[in-house]
Amino acid sequence: MNKEQIQLIQSSYKGKKVFLTGHTGFKGSWLLYWLKQLGAEVKGYALHPDQSESLYNSMNGDSMCDSVIADIRNKDRLSQEIKEYQPDFVFHLAAQPLVRLSYEIPAETFEVNAVGTANVLDGIRHLKKSCIGVMITTDKVYENKEWHHPYRESDQLGGYDPYSASKACTELVISSYRNSFLNPYDYQNHHKSIVSARAGNVIGGGDWAKDRIIPDIVKALIGNRSIEVRNPKAVRPWQHVLEPLGGYLLLGAMLLKEPVKHSYSWNFGPQIEDNLDVESLVQTAIKVWGTGKYETQKQINQPHEAGLLKLDISKAMAELNWKPKWSAETTIEKTLSWYKKRLNGVSASELLESDINSYSTN
Numbered sequence: 411m412n413k414e415q416i417q418l419i420q421s422s423y424k425g426k427k428v429f430l431t432g433h434t435g436f437k438g439s440w441l442l443y444w445l446k447q448l449g450a451e452v453k454g455y456a457l458h459p460d461q462s463e464s465l466y467n468s469m470n471g472d473s474m475c476d477s478v479i480a481d482i483r484n485k486d487r488l489s490q491e492i493k494e495y496q497p498d499f500v501f502h503l504a505a506q507p508l509v510r511l512s513y514e515i516p517a518e519t520f521e522v523n524a525v526g527t528a529n530v531l532d533g534i535r536h537l538k539k540s541c542i543g544v545m546i547t548t549d550k551v552y553e554n555k556e557w558h559h560p561y562r563e564s565d566q567l568g569g570y571d572p573y574s575a576s577k578a579c580t581e582l583v584i585s586s587y588r589n590s591f592l593n594p595y596d597y598q599n600h601h602k603s604i605v606s607a608r609a610g611n612v613i614g615g616g617d618w619a620k621d622r623i624i625p626d627i628v629k630a631l632i633g634n635r636s637i638e639v640r641n642p643k644a645v646r647p648w649q650h651v652l653e654p655l656g657g658y659l660l661l662g663a664m665l666l667k668e669p670v671k672h673s674y675s676w677n678f679g680p681q682i683e684d685n686l687d688v689e690s691l692v693q694t695a696i697k698v699w700g701t702g703k704y705e706t707q708k709q710i711n712q713p714h715e716a717g718l719l720k721l722d723i724s725k726a727m728a729e730l731n732w733k734p735k736w737s738a739e740t741t742i743e744k745t746l747s748w749y750k751k752r753l754n755g756v757s758a759s760e761l762l763e764s765d766i767n768s769y770s771t772n
């Protein structure tokens with residue numbers, strides 16, 4: 411983000427009310443911290459943090475927001491919380507976000523991701539005031555053809571595994587609500603702007619989720635174990651967590667100025683050369699850490715995961731003037747050194763502050 415965009419963000423969220431779902435998760439905790447730094451008031455809605463060492467707990471998230479611990483599938487509770495709060499912005503991040511878990515709990519994944527999003531949109535729809543809704547899906551919403559060209563916003567939606575399919579369904583839910591109830595052409599009557607944001611594979615300090623590459627790498631490095639790599643040749647659009655979050659904040663700020671113009675779907679991913687395979691990510695992580703080794707796991711009886719996935723970000727670059735700031739190498743370096751410093755006793759808040767400041771000022 412450039413200087414004007416940082417200033418726009420700073421002026422757009424100060425004193426505003428933000429309803430943030432998924433505030434106890436990895437991305438939600440980073441966003442909560444950034445929003446508070448921007449002077450926003452935040453009400454969070456999510457389940458309890460998964461792990462005791464969660465980022466949310468270590469940054470004392472409860473002291474930063476009004477935290478509601480409840481299920482997104484509880485439509486009445488969710489509607490009541492949104493109605494009571496009267497938010498200016500809703501950032502919807504709550505989801506079951508794991509591909510491998512989605513093979514174990516497919517129906518629940520569809521309920522939480524697709525129906526949960528409909529519940530959030532219903533809450534927004536019934537507000538009698540203006541509101542901007544930034545709904546977070548994923549790079550995996552596209553019908554994956556295992557081809558080399560990156561996916562554009564206009565490409566066909568689809569999904570092999572239940573997680574990807576549930577998020578493609580979520581996209582349909584969002585566009586249906588936008589068309590049927592919150593149509594940009596009818597803005598003068600409802601005063602709502604709804605967008606969906608599709609980000610790449612996000613990494614950054616403080617993620618401890620199961621079955622995710624960075625937590626797996628860090629746990630192995632700390633334990634002096636060999637890193638087990640499932641899909642070494644799988645290519646993913648890796649990006650630092652601040653990149654898509656900056657995109658979401660920018661989108662929200664631009665909608666505040668022009669509520670109709672940007673009400674569509676947006677990809678936020680890395681530059682094309684930063685789409686790396688898993689093996690290169692692991693090798694760079696080991697280099698940054700200074701020690702470590704890895705081995706590739708045999709792919710017998712493993713659930714299907716996409717092999718090749720790249721995102722086309724030319725629309726966000728052309729129309730929002732957004733572009734990623736940090737290369738893959740910088741992203742991996744920032745991420746690994748976050749964990750290293752944390753292990754050396756630096757507080758989570760200090761590390762969040764330092765990364766956000768460096769992202770916002772350099």
Ligand SMILES: NC(=O)c1ccc[n+]([C@@H]2O[C@H](COP(=O)([O-])OP(=O)(O)OC[C@H]3O[C@@H](n4cnc5c(N)ncnc54)[C@H](O)[C@@H]3O)[C@@H](O)[C@H]2O)c1
Binds near residue numbers: 432455546612
């Ligand atoms: N991490 C990534 O690489 C990545 C990439 C693309 C998109 N995303 C999307 O970003 C969003 C946030 O992902 P994350 O990495 O922070 O995941 P996370 O697992 O760390 O956090 C998920 C959040 O959703 C909440 N949640 C889950 N089920 C819920 C339910 N039934 N009711 C209420 N809250 C519930 C959790 O409590 C948590 O706060 C998700 O929508 C995910 O699909 C993540």
